[in-house]
Amino acid sequence: MNLSDEFQRVLGRAKAICVLTGAGMSAESGVPTFRGADGLWKKFKPEELANFEAFIRNPQLVWEWYNYRRQLIEKVVPNAGHAALAKMEDLVDRFTLVTQNVDNLHRVAGSKRILELHGNIMRSLCTECATKTDDPHLATEKGVPRCKKCGGLIRPDVVWFGEMLPAGVFEEAERAAGLCDVFLSVGTSAIVYPAASLPQAAKRSGAYTVEINIEATEQSDLFDEVMRGKAGEVLPCIAETLQMTKGVKP
Ligand code: BJW
Ligand code: ZN
Numbered sequence: 001m002n003l004s005d006e007f008q009r010v011l012g013r014a015k016a017i018c019v020l021t022g023a024g025m026s027a028e029s030g031v032p033t034f035r036g037a038d039g040l041w042k043k044f045k046p047e048e049l050a051n052f053e054a055f056i057r058n059p060q061l062v063w064e065w066y067n068y069r070r071q072l073i074e075k076v077v078p079n080a081g082h083a084a085l086a087k088m089e090d091l092v093d094r095f096t097l098v099t100q101n102v103d104n105l106h107r108v109a110g111s112k113r114i115l116e117l118h119g120n121i122m123r124s125l126c127t128e129c130a131t132k133t134d135d136p137h138l139a140t141e142k143g144v145p146r147c148k149k150c151g152g153l154i155r156p157d158v159v160w161f162g163e164m165l166p167a168g169v170f171e172e173a174e175r176a177a178g179l180c181d182v183f184l185s186v187g188t189s190a191i192v193y194p195a196a197s198l199p200q201a202a203k204r205s206g207a208y209t210v211e212i213n214i215e216a217t218e219q220s221d222l223f224d225e226v227m228r229g230k231a232g233e234v235l236p237c238i239a240e241t242l243q244m245t246k247g248v249k250p
Helices: 005-013 023-029 052-057 059-075 080-089 105-109 138-142 169-179 195-204 231-245
Strands: 016-021 094-099 114-116 119-126 154-158 182-186 208-213 225-228
Touching: 005 208, 005 231, 016 080, 016 169, 016 195, 023 080, 023 105, 023 231, 052 059, 059 119, 059 154, 080 094, 080 105, 080 231, 094 169, 114 169, 169 195, 182 195, 182 231, 195 208, 208 231
Parallel strands: 016 094, 016 182, 094 114, 182 208, 208 225
Antiparallel strands: 119 154
16 A cells, blocks of 8 residues: 655654544554444443443343453554554654553554553453452452452443543643644544544644544544554555654565
8 A cells, every 4th residue: 555645754854743542543453443433332332331320230241241341452453553563663753652551562563662641451450449459360260359358349440421531641642643743543433522523633733543443433534644544554644654754674
């Protein structure tokens, strides 16, 4: 896939790049997306399950969904798109990777500076005393897990609808979007806020904005350029072009 002349020029000058990723980023690794033509959670709508009320109403069901996903994620590996982003981080002065994904695949791929907006599925948290735990098998062994310290219900350490994002993390993402020369929005339907406001923030500050997605989104018209294709195919081309424009030997 060829990059437009304009995109190549902008990449050559870029000192700061900010990337926002969504579920489509991990689709080629075998992690189902929430929405879109390939969205596999037809049975489980995130708007219905990913909220605290749903958890209190039926913790067993919500844990079933998360356990299923934890088991799936434990078996998958990063794809060529994750690897390309890890490589890009070493090619520019300031690179910020902002992800809505909870699957940890960016870290496994070697990305270092990652802002996780929606938490991490492998961690859990007590709903009463906020004690965190890293044991991903907690709930599979005992059904709905309870806190060892206070007996409170334990939940996945992810951000549900109506909840605040982790303190300071969104503010840092907003800062990076506002200061970057190039902003990439990869594999996200761009309907969940506040993450969906980041491309607009980048555009307002004069960044060159590019959407990478297999289908159009509600925000496609906002971008300077749309690359219609799979993250695992498009991102390696961008990383390679960046490497060439920076004069680094492959
Ligand atoms: C590919 C591909 C390939 C496929 N290559 N592409 C009205 C206006 C503004 C805001 C609101 C509003 N009403 C309510 C709100 C707030 C709400 C919100 O945004 N709701 C919208 C639905 C309208 N937001 C919140 O509540 C957030 N908190 C908040 O705002 O706090 C302030 C506040 C506090 C108190 C009261 C009110 C406000 C929190 C949002 C938390 C979202 N949580 C989830 C679950 C996380 C845990 C988990 O994983 O289980 O996050 S929901 C789910 O959606 C998950 C995702 O991170 C998120 C975004 O989804 P994403 O990543 O975009 O995936 P998909 O599936 O939607 O799209 C995949 C895309 O990939 C598609 O486009 C495909 O085409 C593409 N694709 N294969 C490239 N190979
Ligand atoms: Zn507790």
